[in-house]
Amino acid sequence: MCGIAGIVYKAEAGACGRALLNMLCGCQHRGPDSTGLAVYGEATDGLVFRLFLDADLSHDSGNWPARLQRVQDVLCDHTIDIRDTWHDNEFAMITCDQQSGIPGAADIQTISYAIEETPGVEIFSAGYSLHVIKDVGTADDLDRKFDCAPFIGTHGIGHVRLATESDVNPSTSHPFWAYGFNDVAIVHNGQITNYFKLKRLLQQRGYRFRTENDSELIAVYLADKMTHGQSMDDALAQSLDELDGTFSFLVATPEGVGYAKDRIGAKPMVVCETDEFVAVASEEVSLQQILGHQTIPCFEPYPGTTRTWSRSMQASLTSAR
Amino acid sequence: MVQIDASELDVRAINTRLRAAAERLCENGAQGEEQIVLTNPDARHNLGVGVVHPVKLTIQGSAGYFCMGLCDSPTVHVTGNVGWGFADNLLSGAMEVDGNAGAVCGVAIRDGRILVHGNVGSRAGQVMKGGSIVCRGDAGYRAGSMMMGGVLIVLGSAAEALGEFMMDGEIYVAGAIASLGQDAVQTDLRDGDAEKIADILGQHRVDSPIAPGQFKKFISDQRALRYQEYESGELLFDEAQEQKTEAVTADGNRDVMTFDAD
Structure with a gap:
C-alpha cells in the first residue's frame, strides 16, 4: 500500500513537521515499515546536507565518525566551508557557509557524487531549504529520534512505507531526494513497471542512483526535466505518458508541491483546501488528524490528472490527454 | 437511541457494539428516528461492516474505506464523506x-x-x-x-x-x-x-x-x-438478440428476459 501526505501553507510558514507527522500517524496502517518527511524550511545561504553514514548497513558504529570526517574533507576539497555539523549515531547534518559564488546545480551534482564516493555514506538530501528525515519504524519513532514535530516550514511531503519493491532500511525509505539535484524530493504510492528501462536511459545521461527502488527513479526523472527548463506542470503531465504502472506521487521543490495520478486511478489520494493550507493525503483519515475531527470538504482527483500548488497558490490543473 | 462514541474504541469494538445494538433494537421492536448514532468516526476504515438488521444508523462525520460493507437492510446516513x-x-x-x-x-x-x-x-x-x-x-x-x-x-x-x-x-x-x-x-x-x-x-x-x-x-x-455463441453452438448472438428483442416487446421489461441455451 504505502501512504503519502503533503501540505503547502498559503501565506506564512506553518507547523509543517507536526502536521505531516500527524497525517502520517493517521495512515500508519498503510505502511508500518518506515516513515519519512521532506520539509522545506526558510531558505539558507549555505547548502545543507542530510547524511546517512551506515549505507552499507554494516551497523559498525566505530566507522561513523571517520565517514563523517571524510565527507567534511570532500567539502573542503571543493572549497566549501562548514558552518555547523550535527551528528547522532548514523545520521548527520552538515550546514555549509555561504559561498562566494553559490554552487549551481551542476556543482551540487559534482559535490554530491564526490561525497558518495565515500564508502557507506549516503546523502538523504542536499539543498538550501530541503531536509529529508527518514528511518525505519513509525512516525512516532521518527519524532522521538529526530524531534521533527517543532519543524516550521513552508511546505513538505511525507510517506509511510509498506515495502514491496526493495529492502526495508533507511536508504529505501521515502521521501527520495532527486540524487544530485538540490531541493527536489518525491513520495510515491505505487509501482513503476518500466523502471529498468527508464533507469537505463537516465544512467546513460550520467545520472546515478543509490537504490534499487522504483520510486527513486521518479525523483531523478522529474528533476532532470525541471533542470532542463520544464515547469513542474509540464514535467508531471509528461510523466503520465512516460511512467508505466500504478502511482499517486507527490513532488516537492522550493516553489511548491505537485501530484500525478495514474490513468487507472489504482492508488488513492484526497485533497482538502482551507484558508491556511492545501493538504493532500492517501486517505481522509489523515486529513482528519490535522483538521480536528470535523466533516471536511475533501475530494479525490480524477485518474490521469496532475496539479501543482505553488507557495503563492497559483494552482493549475492539467488533465490527461 | 443508542449512541456509540468511536473516539475511544478500535474498529472491531465499534462494529461489535453496532451489531449488538442493532440486534437488540430489532428484538425490542424499537421504532423511531436515528436509533443508533455513531459519533467521531474520523474517517476510519471498515465502520459498520456486517449490520444485518433493519435499523436506522447515523454516522456523524466521515467514514473511511469499506464503510457499511456486507450489510443487509439498514437505513444509513453518513453526514460526511466516505472512502473507497x-x-x-x-x-x-x-x-x-x-x-x-x-x-x-x-x-x-x-x-x-x-x-x-x-x-x-x-x-x-x-x-x-x-x-x-x-x-x-x-x-x-x-x-x-x-x-x-x-x-x-x-x-x-x-x-x-x-x-x-x-x-x-x-x-x-x-x-x-x-x-x-x-x-x-x-x-x-x-x-x-x-x-x-x-x-x-x-x-x-x-x-x-x-x-x-x-x-x-x-x-x-x-x-x-x-459468449457470442453458446457452448452447444445452437444459439448465435444475432439469434439470441432477436429472441431478446421479441421478449422485450412481449413483456416490456429488459430485466426479466431469460433465454435458455438447452
Whole structure:
C-alpha cells in the first residue's frame, strides 16, 4: 500500500513537521515499515546536507565518525566551508557557509557524487531549504529520534512505507531526494513497471542512483526535466505518458508541491483546501488528524490528472490527454 | 437511541457494539428516528461492516474505506464523506452520504439503494448486480464498470469510459459524458424508463435537474464479455438478440428476459 501526505501553507510558514507527522500517524496502517518527511524550511545561504553514514548497513558504529570526517574533507576539497555539523549515531547534518559564488546545480551534482564516493555514506538530501528525515519504524519513532514535530516550514511531503519493491532500511525509505539535484524530493504510492528501462536511459545521461527502488527513479526523472527548463506542470503531465504502472506521487521543490495520478486511478489520494493550507493525503483519515475531527470538504482527483500548488497558490490543473 | 462514541474504541469494538445494538433494537421492536448514532468516526476504515438488521444508523462525520460493507437492510446516513468501497455487497437497505464518495462506491451491490449527494470517485457501481445508485454530483472514471444489473443514475456529468465492459443493467446520466467505455452504448429511453428514474429519485426525495424523460441512457452492447455463441453452438448472438428483442416487446421489461441455451 504505502501512504503519502503533503501540505503547502498559503501565506506564512506553518507547523509543517507536526502536521505531516500527524497525517502520517493517521495512515500508519498503510505502511508500518518506515516513515519519512521532506520539509522545506526558510531558505539558507549555505547548502545543507542530510547524511546517512551506515549505507552499507554494516551497523559498525566505530566507522561513523571517520565517514563523517571524510565527507567534511570532500567539502573542503571543493572549497566549501562548514558552518555547523550535527551528528547522532548514523545520521548527520552538515550546514555549509555561504559561498562566494553559490554552487549551481551542476556543482551540487559534482559535490554530491564526490561525497558518495565515500564508502557507506549516503546523502538523504542536499539543498538550501530541503531536509529529508527518514528511518525505519513509525512516525512516532521518527519524532522521538529526530524531534521533527517543532519543524516550521513552508511546505513538505511525507510517506509511510509498506515495502514491496526493495529492502526495508533507511536508504529505501521515502521521501527520495532527486540524487544530485538540490531541493527536489518525491513520495510515491505505487509501482513503476518500466523502471529498468527508464533507469537505463537516465544512467546513460550520467545520472546515478543509490537504490534499487522504483520510486527513486521518479525523483531523478522529474528533476532532470525541471533542470532542463520544464515547469513542474509540464514535467508531471509528461510523466503520465512516460511512467508505466500504478502511482499517486507527490513532488516537492522550493516553489511548491505537485501530484500525478495514474490513468487507472489504482492508488488513492484526497485533497482538502482551507484558508491556511492545501493538504493532500492517501486517505481522509489523515486529513482528519490535522483538521480536528470535523466533516471536511475533501475530494479525490480524477485518474490521469496532475496539479501543482505553488507557495503563492497559483494552482493549475492539467488533465490527461 | 443508542449512541456509540468511536473516539475511544478500535474498529472491531465499534462494529461489535453496532451489531449488538442493532440486534437488540430489532428484538425490542424499537421504532423511531436515528436509533443508533455513531459519533467521531474520523474517517476510519471498515465502520459498520456486517449490520444485518433493519435499523436506522447515523454516522456523524466521515467514514473511511469499506464503510457499511456486507450489510443487509439498514437505513444509513453518513453526514460526511466516505472512502473507497462504500456499501460493498449490499443486499438491501438504504444508504445516504451527504459528502463525496471515493472509488468503487456501491461495488457489487445486489439490491438496496445508495444516494451520494456529492461526487463519486472512479468505478462507481462496479460489478453491481441489482439495486440502485444515485449520484447527485459528478461520477468519476469508469462509472458502472463491469456492472451486471441494477440502475446507476448520475445527475451531474460522467468522466471517461462510462460503463466500461458493462454486461447488463442501466446507466442514466443527466449531464455531459466525457466518453463511453468499451461495450457500452447509448440507447433511447424505453417505455417505463422515465417512471423508473422518477421512482428511484422519489424514494430518495431528490429533485431531478432535468425531466426524467430527458436523461441519456446507456446499456451494454453485450458483445465483449458475453459468449457470442453458446457452448452447444445452437444459439448465435444475432439469434439470441432477436429472441431478446421479441421478449422485450412481449413483456416490456429488459430485466426479466431469460433465454435458455438447452
